[in-house]
Amino acid sequence: MMGQTRERRPTNIDMGSLFAYQFPLPAVTSILHRISGLIVFLMIPLLLWILDQSLSSLDSFEQLQECMSGFVAKFILWGTLSALFYHLIAGVKHLIMDMGIGEDLSGARVGAWIVLVLSIFTALLLGAWLW
Amino acid sequence: MVTNVTSLGRSGLYDWMIQRATAVVVGVYVCVIVGFLLQHPDLSYEQWKAFMTTTAMRIFSVLSFIAVVAHVWVGLWTISTDYIKPMWLRLSFQGFCAVALFMCFVWAVLILWGV
Numbered sequence: 407m408m409g410q411t412r413e414r415r416p417t418n419i420d421m422g423s424l425f426a427y428q429f430p431l432p433a434v435t436s437i438l439h440r441i442s443g444l445i446v447f448l449m450i451p452l453l454l455w456i457l458d459q460s461l462s463s464l465d466s467f468e469q470l471q472e473c474m475s476g477f478v479a480k481f482i483l484w485g486t487l488s489a490l491f492y493h494l495i496a497g498v499k500h501l502i503m504d505m506g507i508g509e510d511l512s513g514a515r516v517g518a519w520i521v522l523v524l525s526i527f528t529a530l531l532l533g534a535w536l537w
Numbered sequence: 538m539v540t541n542v543t544s545l546g547r548s549g550l551y552d553w554m555i556q557r558a559t560a561v562v563v564g565v566y567v568c569v570i571v572g573f574l575l576q577h578p579d580l581s582y583e584q585w586k587a588f589m590t591t592t593a594m595r596i597f598s599v600l601s602f603i604a605v606v607a608h609v610w611v612g613l614w615t616i617s618t619d620y621i622k623p624m625w626l627r628l629s630f631q632g633f634c635a636v637a638l639f640m641c642f643v644w645a646v647l648i649l650w651g652v
C-alpha cells in the first residue's frame with residue numbers, strides 16, 4: 407500500500423525533460439493563446455500608430471500606404487494580425503468551453519483542431535489580403 | 538479565499554468575469570472593423586475617416602480600448618503571477634504594464650478625438 411502511493415506520487419520535472427514530452431494538441435493551442443495575447447499586447451503601439459497615420463490627414467494616409475507596401479512592414483503587420491485572429495479564435499473556443507461545451511477529452515481535441523484549422527485559414531486570407 | 542492586492546477585481550472570479558466580458562466587446566469591435574474593411578476593398582481616406590469619426594464609432598472605439606486595457610491587465614497579471622516569482626520583479630513588471638497601458642489609452646483617445 408505504502409509502496410504504491412510512493413510510486414504514484416507526482417514528481418516535478420525540470421524544464422529540459424519537459425520538452426521531451428509530446429504535448430497534446432490542446433496544450434499547444436492553449437499556450438499559443440497566451441503567447442499570441444502577449445504579442446498583440448506588445449504590438450498595440452504599432453496598431454495605434456497605424457490608426458493615427460490613417461486618420462490624421464490625407465497625406466499621412468497615403469504615406470501609410472506607401473510605408474506598408476514594403477515586404478518587411480507587410481510581414482510584421484501580417485504576423486501581428488495573425489496573432490490577433492489566432493487569439494480571437496482560440497478565445498472564442500475558450501468562451502464556448504467556459505459554457506461547458508466540449509469540456510471532455512475528445513471535445514478538447516476536436517476544439518483544438520478547429521482552432522488550428524480556422525486560424526491557419528485566416529492567416530492565409532490575411533496574407534492574400536495584404537499581398 | 539485567496540485575495541491579492543494587485544488583481545483588478547480583488548478576486549479571481551471577478552477577474553475571470555472581467556476578462557470574458559471585455560473579450561466579447563473587443564471581439565465584436567474587431568468584427569465590425571473587419572466587416573467595414575471587407576465592404577470597402579478600395580478604401581479611400583474620406584470613407585475611412587467618415588466611418589471612424591461618427592459619434593457611434595468614436596464611442597465604440599474608446600469603449601473597446603477601455604475593454605482592451607482591462608482585458609490585458611487581467612491577462613498580464615495572470616501571466617506575471619504564473620512565471621515571475623520574485624516579488625520585486627513581478628511588481629515592477631505589473632507597474633510597467635500599468636503605465637504602458639495608460640499611455641496607450643491616452644494616445645488612443647487623442648487619436649480618436651483629435652481628428
Ligand code: HEM
Nearest residue numbers: 440443444446447494497498500560563564605612613615
Ligand atoms: C487587443 C486585443 C487583445 C489582447 C492584447 C489580448 C491579450 C490577452 C492576454 C495577454 C491574455 C492572458 C493570457 C493567459 O492568461 O493565458 C488574454 C486572455 C484571454 N483572452 Fe485576450 N486579448 C485580446 C483580445 C481578445 C479577444 C478578441 C478575445 C475573444 C473573443 C479574447 C479572449 C481571451 C480569453 C477568453 C482569455 C482568457 C484565457 C484564460 O483564462 O486562460 N482576447 N488575452
